[in-house]
Amino acid sequence: MPKGPGEKRQWQFLERMLLIRRFEETVVKMATDGHFRGHYHLYIGQEGTGVPAIAALKRKDFLATTHRNHGHILARGADPGAGLAEILGRATGLNGGRGGTIHLCEPKLGFLSTSGVVGGCISLAVGGGYACAQRRDGSVTMALFGDGALEEGVSYEALNIAALWHLPVIFMCENNSAGAMGMAKGGYPSLVHASKNLLLIPKSMGIKSVRVDGVDAAAVHAATTRAISLCRSGRGPVFIEAMTPRWAGSDPLWPELATGITDLRMATGGAVPTGKHQAWFEHYDPVLRLARELANGGEESVHRLSALDEATRKRIADAADFALASPLPAPETALNHVFVQEASA
Amino acid sequence: MSKQSYAAALVDALHDAMRSDPRVSIIGGYVLGLGPQRTLTDRLKQDFPDRVFDPPTSEAGNAAVGVGASMAGMRPFVDLGTASFSYLAWSQLTNEAAVAHYMTNGRLTAPVTFHMLHGVRGGGAAQHSQSPHAMLWNAPGLEIVAPSTAADAYGLIRTALASPNPTMLVSHAKLLGIETEVSEKKSAIPFGVADIKRRGRDVTVVATSLMVPYCLTAAEALAKDGIEVELVDPRTLVPLDEKTIIESVSRTGRLVVVDECPLRGGIASEIAATVAERGFKHLKAPIVRVTRPDTPVPFSLPLENFVTPDPEKIAAAVRGALKAG
Known part of the structure; x- marks a missing residue:
């Protein structure tokens, strides 16, 4: 790979993708250790979509995410300690412990409220696009959602409104149903839709639509950059379907670390992928895939990878320590923040 | 004006x-x-x-x-x-x-x-x-x-x-x-401030929206019989000006709540519960609720009229509240 701005960007992508991976691995450990309750959703296997897509946005842009939000929040630069603290319901969490894993939100980075209703993200993002259009400042809104969001009616209404009013919205559909076992086999729900080609849905409304390999960070970044450019110049909205095969750990009803703790040496020749997840390690793990491309740069790159991993593990370990040491919210604060002006409530 | x-x-x-x-x-x-x-x-x-x-x-x-x-x-x-x-x-x-x-x-x-x-x-x-x-x-x-x-x-x-x-x-x-x-220069009105649309000593009537003019019509008819209604319009349900409602009840001792929402779990029910809980000592008679019954709204005029609060029903309810207690 040639050195230059492209490679610098690849390293930036990998830094965030690895941060997300180590974060999610820690979330599983915290769940297994009983540090928080309730169901949760992991972003492992989709880092190659969220990171480059969000990297293509500017500071002034807005985003909307879903129940599978951890990766999006971190990709945009949220503090992993505050993210883990929120998942543990601590007072120092992004939402002060009021949201939990489903609702991680970082308003100062442009996130609209993180809806746990699958169609909520798409429809709120169209509102974000409406605001961008009213501002006339070239800003855009990106919705990052799963294929299941297209099972809910409000998504169709929102797509229609965005198309009618040419709103600057990038609909980033992360289709992670490929290879999913689905409810019928006792696994996590996967797409239940009559359409076998989801791109036909936005296309039927005249929305520019494109499909990309969601494991290929460079391809996602290129497609997203084009989409954003169209939206900024008033030629939106754009729909992108990023295909990401279902990570085995998200297959069961409750997540598990099916592929273990990611071993970056698999990307540098220091470890050889084997076993039933060999194909995942070799082809579909976006972190290993990008690390492998960068490792091709030679000995110096291999060292850099190793150093990056060490720094990332340290950062997440510190974040976990912070979260675990953080206090729970004072019970009586449950009555606060129903309204902006408490006195008027 | x-x-x-x-x-x-x-x-x-x-x-x-x-x-x-x-x-x-x-x-x-x-x-x-x-x-x-x-x-x-x-x-x-x-x-x-x-x-x-x-x-x-x-x-x-x-x-x-x-x-x-x-x-x-x-x-x-x-x-x-x-x-x-x-x-x-x-x-x-x-x-x-x-x-x-x-x-x-x-x-x-x-x-x-x-x-x-x-x-x-x-x-x-x-x-x-x-x-x-x-x-x-x-x-x-x-x-x-x-x-x-x-x-x-x-x-x-x-x-x-x-x-x-x-x-x-x-x-x-x-x-x-x-x-x-x-007025010539209309201005913003803060939320949570009830407006007493009519002053009266005998009974407090609480109503919002269309029920306010209906209650005013009822009050005029009642006034001819010497019954003076105090009509409180909360204007906002959230926030609710409980203070003005309870103060009015403390003066009249009687409460009729009028609303077009159905009875069960409705607006009249919530206001009645609030006054029962916080202003019970002021009450001389049971609270009366005038609402739609718990049915859908029918099309045909006599059916629709039957289920909808109107000035006559409100006046009758006020008379009932004055007889009781």
Whole structure:
């Protein structure tokens, strides 16, 4: 790979993708250790979509995410300690412990409220696009959602409104149903839709639509950059379907670390992928895939990878320590923040 | 003082808000329904062509656009049309707008204003006659406004569009054409301040929206028999001015609550419960509720009249409250 701005960007992508991976691995450990309750959703296997897509946005842009939000929040630069603290319901969490894993939100980075209703993200993002259009400042809104969001009616209404009013919205559909076992086999729900080609849905409304390999960070970044450019110049909205095969750990009803703790040496020749997840390690793990491309740069790159991993593990370990040491919210604060002006409530 | 219709005051409020705040826009092509007042909104489209949108028939989508836009810093006024259609946007109202501020620990706001035409409008049958705001009263996080006069409509809409919170504004379809007195310079009215629409010593009547003029008509008839009604219009259900209601009951000792929402779990029920809990010592007689019965609204006129509160039913209820205790 040639050195230059492209490679610098690849390293930036990998830094965030690895941060997300180590974060999610820690979330599983915290769940297994009983540090928080309730169901949760992991972003492992989709880092190659969220990171480059969000990297293509500017500071002034807005985003909307879903129940599978951890990766999006971190990709945009949220503090992993505050993210883990929120998942543990601590007072120092992004939402002060009021949201939990489903609702991680970082308003100062442009996130609209993180809806746990699958169609909520798409429809709120169209509102974000409406605001961008009213501002006339070239800003855009990106919705990052799963294929299941297209099972809910409000998504169709929102797509229609965005198309009618040419709103600057990038609909980033992360289709992670490929290879999913689905409810019928006792696994996590996967797409239940009559359409076998989801791109036909936005296309039927005249929305520019494109499909990309969601494991290929460079391809996602290129497609997203084009989409954003169209939206900024008033030629939106754009729909992108990023295909990401279902990570085995998200297959069961409750997540598990099916592929273990990611071993970056698999990307540098220091470890050889084997076993039933060999194909995942070799082809579909976006972190290993990008690390492998960068490792091709030679000995110096291999060292850099190793150093990056060490720094990332340290950062997440510190974040976990912070979260675990953080206090729970004072019970009586449950009555606060129903309204902006408490006195008027 | 001069007179103005509720509809004209509503349009004045929108026009003034749009002129003073560039963040305000309107999503809704028929804010005043399909009746004779509908053309009053034309000047909004003329003066603010880029800020008035005729949306598709997509209540959920339109509501969500308003919620999302408000989170991104705008102040949209989203018209949901006939209030019965708001059920299509229930998730957006109760599970997105109402909870966003709370769920983000106060870091995000959703200052959207929703508007809908509620009530038994005459021949609307079951699906175009509903008053869903009692149900919304059970969704913490929404401000709920139910004006009864032109001046209140203007003042409360100005406050709604300036409020940092999501607000549901309900206008009774039959109020739109009713003219009431307005001062030369209309002004904003704070939420949570009840208005005593009529002073009286014998009985407190609490009512909002169309029930206010109905109660005034009833009060005039009762006055001829020497019964003096004190009519309290809370104007906003969230926040609710409990103090003014209880103070009035402390003077009269009797309470009749009138509302067009159905009885069970309704607005009259909640106000009655509040007074029973906090003002029991003032009561000389049981509280009386005048509401729609717990049935859908029928089409045919005698059937519709039978289930709808009117001045005669209100007057009869007041007489009953005075006889008891």
